[in-house]
Amino acid sequence: MATATGTRLFGAPEKRREDPRFITGRGQYVDDVKLPGMTHAAFVRSPHAHARLKRVDAAPARAVPGVVAVYTALDLKVGALPCGWMLPNIKVPPRPALASGKVRYVGEPVAVVVGETAYAAKDGAEAVRVEYEALPGVSDPRKAHDKGAPQLFDDIPQNQCFYWTIGDKTATEAAFKSAAKVVAQPLRNQRLIPNAIEPRACVASYAPGTGDLTLWVTSQNPHVHRLLMAAFILGIPETKMRVIAPDVGGGFGSKIFVYNEEVVAAWASKALARPVKWTAERRESFLNDAHGRDHVTEVEMAFDRGGKITGLRVKTHANLGAYLSTFAPLIPSYLYGPLLSGVYRIPAIFCEVWGMLTTTAPVDAYRGAGRPEATYLLERTMDRAADDLGVDPAELRRQNLILPFTSGTPYQTPVAFAYDSGNYEPALNRALELSGYAKARREQEEGRKRGRYIGIGVSTYIEACGPAPSAVAGSLGAGAGLWESGQVRVHPTGAVTVYTGSHSHGQGHETTFAQLVADQLGIPMAQVEIVHGDTAQIPFGMGTYGSRSACVGGSAILMSLDKVKAKGRKIAAHLLEANEQDLVFEGGKWSVKGSPGKAKTWGEVSLMAYLAHNLPQGMEPGLEATSFFDPPNFTFPFGAHVAVVEVDAETGQTKLLKYVAVDDVGRVINPMIVDGMVHGGIAQGVGQALWEHGVYSDDGQLLAATMMDYALPKADQLPSYETERTVTPSPVNPLGIKGAGETGTIAATPTVANAVIDALAPFGIAHIDMPLTPDKIWKAVTAARK
Amino acid sequence: MTLPVKMTINGTNYRHEVEPRMLLVHYIREVVGLTGTHVGCDTSQCGACTIILNGQAVKACNVFAVQADGAQIMTIEGLAKNGQLHPIQEGFWEKHGLQCGFCTPGMIMAVYQLLERYPKPTEAQIRHQLEGNLCRCTGYHNIVKAVQYAAEKMAGR
Ligand code: FES
Ligand code: FES
Numbered sequence: 001m002a003t004a005t006g007t008r009l010f011g012a013p014e015k016r017r018e019d020p021r022f023i024t025g026r027g028q029y030v031d032d033v034k035l036p037g038m039t040h041a042a043f044v045r046s047p048h049a050h051a052r053l054k055r056v057d058a059a060p061a062r063a064v065p066g067v068v069a070v071y072t073a074l075d076l077k078v079g080a081l082p083c084g085w086m087l088p089n090i091k092v093p094p095r096p097a098l099a100s101g102k103v104r105y106v107g108e109p110v111a112v113v114v115g116e117t118a119y120a121a122k123d124g125a126e127a128v129r130v131e132y133e134a135l136p137g138v139s140d141p142r143k144a145h146d147k148g149a150p151q152l153f154d155d156i157p158q159n160q161c162f163y164w165t166i167g168d169k170t171a172t173e174a175a176f177k178s179a180a181k182v183v184a185q186p187l188r189n190q191r192l193i194p195n196a197i198e199p200r201a202c203v204a205s206y207a208p209g210t211g212d213l214t215l216w217v218t219s220q221n222p223h224v225h226r227l228l229m230a231a232f233i234l235g236i237p238e239t240k241m242r243v244i245a246p247d248v249g250g251g252f253g254s255k256i257f258v259y260n261e262e263v264v265a266a267w268a269s270k271a272l273a274r275p276v277k278w279t280a281e282r283r284e285s286f287l288n289d290a291h292g293r294d295h296v297t298e299v300e301m302a303f304d305r306g307g308k309i310t311g312l313r314v315k316t317h318a319n320l321g322a323y324l325s326t327f328a329p330l331i332p333s334y335l336y337g338p339l340l341s342g343v344y345r346i347p348a349i350f351c352e353v354w355g356m357l358t359t360t361a362p363v364d365a366y367r368g369a370g371r372p373e374a375t376y377l378l379e380r381t382m383d384r385a386a387d388d389l390g391v392d393p394a395e396l397r398r399q400n401l402i403l404p405f406t407s408g409t410p411y412q413t414p415v416a417f418a419y420d421s422g423n424y425e426p427a428l429n430r431a432l433e434l435s436g437y438a439k440a441r442r443e444q445e446e447g448r449k450r451g452r453y454i455g456i457g458v459s460t461y462i463e464a465c466g467p468a469p470s471a472v473a474g475s476l477g478a479g480a481g482l483w484e485s486g487q488v489r490v491h492p493t494g495a496v497t498v499y500t501g502s503h504s505h506g507q508g509h510e511t512t513f514a515q516l517v518a519d520q521l522g523i524p525m526a527q528v529e530i531v532h533g534d535t536a537q538i539p540f541g542m543g544t545y546g547s548r549s550a551c552v553g554g555s556a557i558l559m560s561l562d563k564v565k566a567k568g569r570k571i572a573a574h575l576l577e578a579n580e581q582d583l584v585f586e587g588g589k590w591s592v593k594g595s596p597g598k599a600k601t602w603g604e605v606s607l608m609a610y611l612a613h614n615l616p617q618g619m620e621p622g623l624e625a626t627s628f629f630d631p632p633n634f635t636f637p638f639g640a641h642v643a644v645v646e647v648d649a650e651t652g653q654t655k656l657l658k659y660v661a662v663d664d665v666g667r668v669i670n671p672m673i674v675d676g677m678v679h680g681g682i683a684q685g686v687g688q689a690l691w692e693h694g695v696y697s698d699d700g701q702l703l704a705a706t707m708m709d710y711a712l713p714k715a716d717q718l719p720s721y722e723t724e725r726t727v728t729p730s731p732v733n734p735l736g737i738k739g740a741g742e743t744g745t746i747a748a749t750p751t752v753a754n755a756v757i758d759a760l761a762p763f764g765i766a767h768i769d770m771p772l773t774p775d776k777i778w779k780a781v782t783a784a785r786k
Numbered sequence: 787m788t789l790p791v792k793m794t795i796n797g798t799n800y801r802h803e804v805e806p807r808m809l810l811v812h813y814i815r816e817v818v819g820l821t822g823t824h825v826g827c828d829t830s831q832c833g834a835c836t837i838i839l840n841g842q843a844v845k846a847c848n849v850f851a852v853q854a855d856g857a858q859i860m861t862i863e864g865l866a867k868n869g870q871l872h873p874i875q876e877g878f879w880e881k882h883g884l885q886c887g888f889c890t891p892g893m894i895m896a897v898y899q900l901l902e903r904y905p906k907p908t909e910a911q912i913r914h915q916l917e918g919n920l921c922r923c924t925g926y927h928n929i930v931k932a933v934q935y936a937a938e939k940m941a942g943r
Contacts, residue, residue, distance in 0.1 A: 022887030025822015025862030032821040198888040249888025282827035506886030683925030707831035715926040716913040
């Protein structure tokens, strides 16, 4: 494999090239798209968690001034929304774009009203009369499993969509039989609602003359949207559909999936021969964006006399919601179970997962997706175990760490994954040092004497990025490949346009990929243009999720760069009348070894490639290359985080005093951007630990459906963070990159939860389920004091 | 029914007939066509729609267009003068105070007022003043740094 050799821009904290348009208000988001004759859609949504749809009366809505059309499931001629990941014996309930027969969660779209203005459409939506016959709902995945629980689908008994296991049951049982100590902890990983600040939106525009459909949509993966919508839902050739994901305001997973609204808008645009726009209100984001997490889990960890882990047993009821969102089955299975070894030597692991349907919004990938759930249960249990065993939690972790394996021999876990490269102790040591761990422990001791409750939380984590390789994913049920495309098109002046299948919705690819290209070619970044997010321009690509853009997308670009450089070298050798092997490429030119005066610049060679006046015998003109990188394995970033908190025992309020993150994400293209992603990830992780909770009532009403009820982290609740890195390059891609998009979220949740529980140790409190709100803490402290 | 409104936005005078229920943010975005001001929640929690209305930072999703009749308004598009970025904009760029950029215009307008109130803000003041503006990407760390950069730059002038 070729290795990136650049030194100048690769690794530099370059300011972002996308920023000027954003800081001046000139970004182009989907809701900014305005087309002649454009109409606006508003959805009528179910107020019931579960009900039979008796009648939908559109007539009053049609009479509202400005209403253009009203459609229900009876009008719509489209396929069900497909699920892109299958597990053995999975039962896939059909998910209609508009509900028919029954509604199964609050917010499920029942009808659409198209109006001349958004206001008229909303007036119309209010006028639609829907008759429901309410049925009992169920929001808890374990209760949904009970005999006698409300049934969502007649042919899915006890609402069990799948049962999935990983690991060695017999070996694990044996480990528990001979254990010196077993630590057990039931816990919940609560439901989260992603809340990218840009609400989902789409504009569909059908051209009756040509039959071409253009869809602007808030998507992390425009080609995935096109494939699923064209082939499976709308039944049109992919060539007749163009998907554009322009500037997108954050995704965190929630914009990977194909949703009802864009399907309905696309169909309506064709029916009306007019463009149709829909932009979610925030309340609709809460109701119908795919949610995250929502596991009910029992963990048991076995230890020997010396404090070494000998076994791990996990039973999880994973809430999938009412229907399967695009990749829903993948998250609590292959992105969860294989992470259960963490950074620890665990000889035997067995994990069982029940995928459950409930009358709630569909659940799918949210930043981290399965990996935070695995990390939380491991790290929470490690702290419980440290407490039981009477050892320092950092020391218990250290004793159980996997030893360094950076030499290219992967570490095989008992749960399928073989880690690419890892050296875990330095990150832990550095995090402890940076946080002043020993001193903080002393202060904690002192403080407790005076009724001051300081807590210190540690977590050592691993994550899996850049899901791969495609063949393995296919054998595990993927309905997609997991490679990425990168096309490099060199222009006659030597300027370069790169077309990437990755999609940027905050990640800054226009900067990082340009750094990579400029560095490899020795040309200024100003000569490099990065194009993404438009299926009419880029080659088929898989998009951005799973922290895959730099490691998989970047590697595909590198492969194409290698190809154009190889051709350029041939041209240069020909022009210089030298042997290819005698040329060195440096600083944007090829020169002959030993006679540096004899040289051809990148620009001269590019020009000749297009003039074609003097090319080597038989060479085709032009200079461009397309590559598809299919990595041989996932990458496995890791690190150690430490948080120090103070809990006010009288009010239950937690104050985050200090947060230290030491991550190892392999090699880094732009440290400023990576730090930024870590910061944002930490905030989301802290949000889960302390505040965020997508609360449903037992019968399926969403009680946290506004930003007043769902507590997103705010500036005044968070400290500044200290971030550092160790660097263990990944051997599975030529750039040595591991991926950085989700580490913060994965690590921060258990770190902060552990810190809060640690603060409450003097009260004998061993566990509280997240979020650790003042209310819950106060109740626990009050109960403990009695 | 419609009502006449007139207002000055970024130095340009506008006159339109609007429905009385039209929100100011929709007027700015849809009628005037300045799409830099964003809508993140339409219920006054996120701050993405923050503009300067008669000298005050205001969430434009919480005001009817007709209430702003006769007002002087500045939106994100009016902040840079003669192609010269305002120090706050510079600060966000220099300190990587944005990722997806969606909260950014509102955030910048809120900072505009913050720095009028507190020309030399402490970190705690910055964080407190910005608690009405949500950012899901940055964890606020670099936004604080951006404000500090702008404050220093503006004090130096
Ligand atoms: S859109 Fe106005 S505060 Fe969110
Ligand atoms: S930069 Fe994305 S929400 Fe703030």
